Amino acid sequence: MAVVKPKIACYITGGWTECGYMTKFLEKINDRYDYRQRFPQKNIGKKGKVRKDYKVAGTTGAALVREACGDMRRHSEVLREYSGILIEDDLDDQYFLPDGTGRDYEKIEARKAEITAQFRSLLKKEDMSVIFLYALPEIEAWFCADWENTFGAEYGGKLSEMNAYFSVTFKKYVDRYVLTERFSGGNIENYGFFNGQYKKLSEELMGAFQEYSCQSEDFKSNELYNKKINGLIRNNELRYSKKVEGINMLRRLRPETVATSCGHYFARGCNGLRDLHS
Numbered sequence: 001m002a003v004v005k006p007k008i009a010c011y012i013t014g015g016w017t018e019c020g021y022m023t024k025f026l027e028k029i030n031d032r033y034d035y036r037q038r039f040p041q042k043n044i045g046k047k048g049k050v051r052k053d054y055k056v057a058g059t060t061g062a063a064l065v066r067e068a069c070g071d072m073r074r075h076s077e078v079l080r081e082y083s084g085i086l087i088e089d090d091l092d093d094q095y096f097l098p099d100g101t102g103r104d105y106e107k108i109e110a111r112k113a114e115i116t117a118q119f120r121s122l123l124k125k126e127d128m129s130v131i132f133l134y135a136l137p138e139i140e141a142w143f144c145a146d147w148e149n150t151f152g153a154e155y156g157g158k159l160s161e162m163n164a165y166f167s168v169t170f171k172k173y174v175d176r177y178v179l180t181e182r183f184s185g186g187n188i189e190n191y192g193f194f195n196g197q198y199k200k201l202s203e204e205l206m207g208a209f210q211e212y213s214c215q216s217e218d219f220k221s222n223e224l225y226n227k228k229i230n231g232l233i234r235n236n237e238l239r240y241s242k243k244v245e246g247i248n249m250l251r252r253l254r255p256e257t258v259a260t261s262c263g264h265y266f267a268r269g270c271n272g273l274r275d276l277h278s
Contacts, residue, residue: 005034006083008131011068013089014040014059017139017246022088026133029255029273033083039067060089065115072122084129084276085119090138093198100193103136103264129276133269136189136262140201143249144179144188145261147171150249155238162225166238172219173212178204189264206240209233 012022023035040059059067068087072079079085095103095111116130135142143150151174152167159166175184178201183191192198213230220226232238239245259267 005032007034007036007081008084008086009071009079009082010035010037010086010088011039011064011071012037013064013135015090015139016242017250018088020247021250025250025253025255026086026088026273028253029270030276033276035086036082038071039064060092061094064089065118069118069122072119076123080123080125080128082128084131086131086133086273087115088133088135090135092137092200093192096193100196100198102190105265108134108265131269131273131276133273134265136265137192138201139246139250140205141188141191141262142253142258142266143246144174144201144205145266146252146254146257149252149254149257151240153252154245154248158232158237159229162229165222165225166229169217169220170208170212173215173217174205174208176217177211178208186261186263189262189266202242209239 008026010023010026012018019040023037026033026035064087068085091103091108095105095108097104112130112132115132119130120126120128147167151170152163155166156163179188179191180194191201210233213233229238255270259270
């Protein structure tokens with residue numbers, strides 16, 4: 001007889017990458033629960049294919065909380081029987097300290113407390129568990145943290161024997177020119193501000209492919225591989241998009257590896273979900 005798992009209602013940022021496979025990723029963290037995606041509609045059909053004519057709304061922040069509250073008002077009796085509520089969202093440029101060097105975690109915790117109280121009030125359930133899994137600044141920080149299973153593995157089908165070379169050299173390029181010394185390694189969650197201007201990590205990674213192909217670095221030592229790889233990039237066969245590569249990377253992402261580099265915040269949310277008991 002199959003064991004019926006307690007349910008967690010999930011409200012997930014409305015991006016291409018997260019919509020389809022975030023609940024599967026949550027199962028890797030804690031498989032004792034049944035994660036029900038209440039918002040948005042999944043962009044992946046039952047056969048694992050991207051739905052045709054699916055529109056991404058990009059719902060995040062306060063708008064995502066409003067969607068969750070609306071669902072709770074409409075279905076309070078059903079949701080009251082759930083064991084928890086989970087919010088997964090990007091923080092992008094929110095809650096940064098004035099100097100841009102890091103986040104104001106006290107403000108983040110205060111906002112979480114406000115949202116938790118609001119959810120519990122709507123459901124009339126004061127002991128409802130509310131879990132926040134925030135990506136700082138975006139889910140691409142998690143991908144960089146688990147490079148071997150994301151960017152390092154994504155292009156093996158196209159590159160074959162060249163993949164190991166590309167993985168190593170592209171990572172060096174990203175570390176040097178995208179993350180820079182300030183945000184490489186364990187400080188990646190503080191990524192964002194350069195000379196007072198915020199840069200989106202996802203957009204910088206998308207652009208890094210073309211920049212990598214144009215640069216001649218000391219670590220790009222194989223001329224034959226460079227030529228072939230640059231050709232693939234030029235023809236847009238080697239790239240990063242949230243709709244395709246992002247979804248694939250989320251499928252392979254390992255939470256325990258992400259937690260080692262994303263210790264400022266991801267590790268907290270991950271541990272909170274892992275330790276949750278109904």
